[in-house]
Amino acid sequence: MKLILKKEDLNKGLQTVQKVAQNKNNNLTSENGLLIKAMNDVIEFQANDYDMGIKTIVPGIIEEKGEAFIANPYLMELTRKLPSDEIEITKKDADTQMIIKGGKLKFECLTMNPNDFNEVEILENGYSHFTTTSVVLKDLIDNTSYACATDVARPIFMGTYLDVQEDTISMVATDTHRLALKTAPLDTPIENPLQAVIPSRLLTEISRQLPTDIPEPVEITAVRSYLAIKFGNVYIRTRLIEGEFPNYRRVIPTDFQCSITVDRSEFTGAVERASIVAKDAQYNVINFVFGDGEIHLMSQNPDYGTIEDYVACQMTGEPLEISFNGKFILDILKHCHDDEVVLNTRQNSPMLVQDKGNEASVFVVTPMRTK
Numbered sequence: 117m118k119l120i121l122k123k124e125d126l127n128k129g130l131q132t133v134q135k136v137a138q139n140k141n142n143n144l145t146s147e148n149g150l151l152i153k154a155m156n157d158v159i160e161f162q163a164n165d166y167d168m169g170i171k172t173i174v175p176g177i178i179e180e181k182g183e184a185f186i187a188n189p190y191l192m193e194l195t196r197k198l199p200s201d202e203i204e205i206t207k208k209d210a211d212t213q214m215i216i217k218g219g220k221l222k223f224e225c226l227t228m229n230p231n232d233f234n235e236v237e238i239l240e241n242g243y244s245h246f247t248t249t250s251v252v253l254k255d256l257i258d259n260t261s262y263a264c265a266t267d268v269a270r271p272i273f274m275g276t277y278l279d280v281q282e283d284t285i286s287m288v289a290t291d292t293h294r295l296a297l298k299t300a301p302l303d304t305p306i307e308n309p310l311q312a313v314i315p316s317r318l319l320t321e322i323s324r325q326l327p328t329d330i331p332e333p334v335e336i337t338a339v340r341s342y343l344a345i346k347f348g349n350v351y352i353r354t355r356l357i358e359g360e361f362p363n364y365r366r367v368i369p370t371d372f373q374c375s376i377t378v379d380r381s382e383f384t385g386a387v388e389r390a391s392i393v394a395k396d397a398q399y400n401v402i403n404f405v406f407g408d409g410e411i412h413l414m415s416q417n418p419d420y421g422t423i424e425d426y427v428a429c430q431m432t433g434e435p436l437e438i439s440f441n442g443k444f445i446l447d448i449l450k451h452c453h454d455d456e457v458v459l460n461t462r463q464n465s466p467m468l469v470q471d472k473g474n475e476a477s478v479f480v481v482t483p484m485r486t487k
Contacts, residue, residue: 117181117183117208117209117214118180118204118206119179120176120204121175121202121203122175123195123200123201123202123218125175125176126174126176126203128174129159129161129172130192132170132172133161133170136165136169136170137163137187138189149163149186150185150187151163151184151186151233152214153230154182154183155183157178159176159178160173160174162233163236164233164234164236167315167318167354167355168318168321168352168353169234170236170325170351170352171236171238171350172349172350172351173349174349182207183230184214184230185227185230186225187228188226191225194223195216198216198218198219199218203216203218204218211227212226212227213226214227236353238344238351240337241337242338242340242344243338243339244280244307244308244309244310244337244338246280246302246306246335246336247302247303247304247333248300248333249332249333250328250331251326253322253326253334254328255298255300256287256300257276257319257322260287260296261276261287261319262296263289263290263291263294263447264276264291264316271357271359272313272357272359273291273292275313275315275316275319276289276316277313277361277364278310278314280302280306280311281309282306283306284300285301286298286299286300292482294447295364295367295368295478295480295481296451296479296480297364298478311361312338312343313357313361314343314356315357318354319354322352327347334346335347341356341358367480369461369462369468372461373433373463373465374406374433374461375458376406376429376458376459377472378427378428378430378457378459379428379455380449381455383427383449384450386425386426386427387402387446387449389423389425390402390414390415390442391443393416393422394415394416394417394442400443401415401440401486402414402415402439402442402445403437403438404437406429406437406438407431408431409428410429411426411429412426415442436463438461438483439484439486440467440484441481448481449469452469452477452479453474455472456471457469457472461483466483467480467483469481
């Protein structure tokens with residue numbers, strides 16, 4: 117194998133696969149490392165850890181066909197610092213080393229048997245298929261996946277639920293204490309509905325890959341126990357979490373005692389200040405009193421003292437007092453985008469939070485029980 121690549125293209129290809137390819141346990145196995153494959157006039161970089169497989173096409177000149185399987189934790193750092201804009205990669209079929217040259221630098225990199233690499237298979241057909249854009253998909257992921265559970269005892273909640281029906285795509289995540297739901301329209305209605313639970317760890321990696329400077333078409337195909345995601349020169353296959361996701365719409369409250377409209381920036385600042393005292397105490401409890409014209413926030417730490425703050429608001433309905441985990445409230449406010457947010461709640465019931473005038477995003481947080 118002999119390849120000529122631009123440094124920028126090489127680094128972009130390595131960056132695409134590095135998270136999946138990175139050495140997880142310092143053992144050189146077929147679950148670590150990446151495959152460089154130059155066949156049929158195409159240069160491919162692949163990585164596969166069985167939870168996720170990723171493949172990307174890298175531009176370059178193929179002077180000799182071939183392939184190399186590498187598991188080297190220093191490869192990415194080294195190629196970023198190569199002193200030349202043009203990189204030469206060579207490997208003879210019988211050799212166990214791949215040689216990287218850039219300027220006067222020469223790096224002999226040990227390789228493994230490429231037959232041991234589990235290649236990422238591209239499947240064109242599945243039971244369901246739809247197309248969206250990179251900007252829409254990233255927005256859906258980033259506004260929901262933070263609410264996933266981290267408790268391995270309940271794996272179904274460690275993923276984000278993808279629900280695609282007719283001309284609407286929805287993503288929802290919950291750890292049973294809070295819920296985040298985001299919906300977006302589809303330009304072309306889906307023929308067969310799709311429901312799948314995608315591990316949050318894998319969604320984070322997908323979000324990292326998605327281009328946002330220019331919206332790019334993203335094709336998503338459901339195949340048995342995994343999803344195939346294709347955009348640009350990148351193809352990703354991600355496993356799904358087995359099991360049935362609960363009916364999330366049943367836990368979204370619809371009956372409220374009061375509705376509060378508040379400036380998002382001012383409210384965020386008040387919650388942040390109250391959390392300074394609350395975050396060291398158990399459960400980060402902040403007590404909220406929603407009254408006519410203002411929100412009274414109070415948190416206390418038995419070892420350090422009490423903090424109180426006030427924020428102006430507009431309210432309809434009856435005043436009430438209720439407590440929430442301050443971190444959960446801040447997480448929601450960070451994913452709101454309008455100048456004003458609307459808080460809808462009732463005594464001892466979950467609170468629904470939305471940007472004012474925007475029903476595409478729905479956030480729900482359950483109250484804390486206090487003495």
